[in-house]
Amino acid sequence: MSMDLSIRNVSHSFALQGGPLPVLDDISLDIPAGSFISLLGPSGCGKSTLLRFIAGLELPGRGDIIAGGAPVRAPGPSRILAFQDATLFPWATVWNNVATGLAARHELKGRESLIDDALELVRLGGFAKAYPHQLSGGMAQRAALARALVNEPQILLLDEPFGKLDALTRMGLQEELLAIWKRTGFTGVLVTHDVEEALLLSGRVVVLSDRPARVLRIFDVQRPLPRRRDDPAIVSLRIEILTALGHAPAGEVAA
Amino acid sequence: MSDVADVPEIGRDGHRLPTLWAAGLLSSLGFAATAAVTLIVPDVVPWGSTALFAWICAGSALLLLMLSASLVSLPERFQNRVKAAGPWLVAIGVWLLLWEISTAKLGWLPKPFFSPPQGLLQVYVSDGPRLLICILYSLRLWGLGFLSGIAVGYALGLALGWSPRFSYWGMPILKLIGPVPASAWIPVTFFFFPSTFHASIFIVALSSGIPVAILTASGVGSINRAYYDVARTMGAGDWYQITHIAMPGSLPHVFVGLFMGLYYSFAVLVVAEMLGAKYGLGWYIQFQTAYSGYANVYATLIIMAAICAGLVKLLFIIRGRLLGWQTGFIA
Known part of the structure; x- marks a missing residue:
């Protein structure tokens, strides 16, 4: 259940009052079906904009995005975007939040068990009737993940999904995400500025430049999953990536 | 221990x-x-x-x-x-x-300008049946006016909040007519409406509909845009976004509008019943004022205040039921 994704020469500028503000500069990427890649770059460099283009929420000024052989022109349930904030609807129960996609597409009838399964998958089975304000930050993010996964997306776009969580919760959720990805096999695109997170989760790390974003370097991470943070290969890759981003750690020497 | x-x-x-x-x-x-x-x-x-x-x-x-x-x-x-x-x-x-x-x-506060408690009681005892009829007439006028007003106001507010084009034309007009006092509409309503009763309903509807429309529009506008993105990325159409995001998301504002509309509509009830009404609490107040029946006026004001307070309480209960999802909600 996945599709390949091809980003071809995508450039974009926002029209601001002071003139155009270029955010993406000729980005090209080929992402094979079922792989997991991370987009890494300074904040505000346009990573999130690229995800919105892949989701189809907006269209790029130039270039094409091809998902599963067809150009992306509008949002669709095969490409689901999960946001940095859980953005659960506060007026709906957790169950109804997770049911959003199926309900909106009139596919819910007779398939209610899918919602329960998705909640079990993220270990929120007991919170179906809770309202979002009753959840902790990590639980809300897991509910948001369930809301995305229940649509069985072939491409899952994650926009810094763990960015606002504490370190321990984040580590737990990274492991869960990895397990879910192994089980369901979607094509994953993760936007993050946490180098370690990118290295733990993805097969490839794409390092983007400051705005307007260009592809600076692409790193292949060939270590088997699940990975250890203190794996020497991961540590040296981390230093390499930080150097590429212009932040060579003081006192350490790039391997 | x-x-x-x-x-x-x-x-x-x-x-x-x-x-x-x-x-x-x-x-x-x-x-x-x-x-x-x-x-x-x-x-x-x-x-x-x-x-x-x-x-x-x-x-x-x-x-x-x-x-x-x-x-x-x-x-x-x-x-x-x-x-x-x-x-x-x-x-x-x-x-x-x-x-x-x-x-x-002691008579420090003299008749007819002031009334002791038994004076008000005497009004209810002697004029009870007529007051009861007045209450029913007023409730009919208020009910028809308020309900039609908030229904139209809510629909209008949703459209204003949802559609930029509708808002472009509608919002300036709404802001222009919003502050016009209800009584100023009387000459126009006489021309447009077949009977004075319809004209009265219109004035009550206007006073309750305008705050509901403005607050609903601002409520829809205040919703986090990301909610719409979430729904759109999962394939939700306009209708789903209106019914499942715009409508529940604007509800806290809508209730503020409803409370304002409730108070305004009660205040204009007296004005609305100037238009050739034969019964009604507002009419009764004017009638008694003309004859210096101030005890009757006070007695009627107490009834109106009690009804208004009861309706406010009812609205609070409905709000508590519908807005239980809000964080830190105080009933």
Whole structure:
């Protein structure tokens, strides 16, 4: 259940009052079906904009995005975007939040068990009737993940999904995400500025430049999953990536 | 362990008498004093219903006395609610006593401009049936006006909040006509509406619809745009986004508009009933004002205030039901 994704020469500028503000500069990427890649770059460099283009929420000024052989022109349930904030609807129960996609597409009838399964998958089975304000930050993010996964997306776009969580919760959720990805096999695109997170989760790390974003370097991470943070290969890759981003750690020497 | 448990024991033994509710006792005293003064001291001018008022006060005093003696044995929920009302009950007892003395007994606040409590009671006793009809007429006018007003106002507000094009044309017009007082519409409504009753409904509807429309529009506009993105990325269409995001998301604002509309519509009820009405509380107030029947005016104002307060309470209950999902929501 996945599709390949091809980003071809995508450039974009926002029209601001002071003139155009270029955010993406000729980005090209080929992402094979079922792989997991991370987009890494300074904040505000346009990573999130690229995800919105892949989701189809907006269209790029130039270039094409091809998902599963067809150009992306509008949002669709095969490409689901999960946001940095859980953005659960506060007026709906957790169950109804997770049911959003199926309900909106009139596919819910007779398939209610899918919602329960998705909640079990993220270990929120007991919170179906809770309202979002009753959840902790990590639980809300897991509910948001369930809301995305229940649509069985072939491409899952994650926009810094763990960015606002504490370190321990984040580590737990990274492991869960990895397990879910192994089980369901979607094509994953993760936007993050946490180098370690990118290295733990993805097969490839794409390092983007400051705005307007260009592809600076692409790193292949060939270590088997699940990975250890203190794996020497991961540590040296981390230093390499930080150097590429212009932040060579003081006192350490790039391997 | 035992010394901790002993502390309340000693405290409880310290009170020999069964605990009496002090505020209840005090308020009972106030009502009893009012009853005694009303019965014993003669009125300066006759008002009627003096004895009835005295007996009502005496009855209330007795009831409060019984309540203050038995309160500890009642369910805790009920106890707490009664206790919370205590200071008010005391104040009402004192207020009635001062009111009675300064008007009926001493004549400091003279007829016809002021009325003692029994004067208002006399209005209900002597003019009760007519007032009842007036209440029903007013409720019909208000109900039709308010309900049609908020229905149109809500639909308009959703459209204004949802569609930029609708908002471009609609918002300036709404802002222009919003501050116009309801009475200013009377000449126009006479031309457009087949009967004065319809014109009256329109004025009530306008006064309740405009705040609902403005607040609904601002409510839809205040919703986090990311909610729409979430729905769109999962393939939700416009209709789903309106019914499942715009409508629930704007509800907190909508209720503010409903409360404003409720108060405005009650305020214009008097104006609306100027338009050739034959019954109605607003009409009754104007009629009695013209004949210096101020006791009747006060008595009617109390009825209107009570109805309005009841409707506000009802709206609060509905809001509590619908907005339970809000964080830190205070009912």
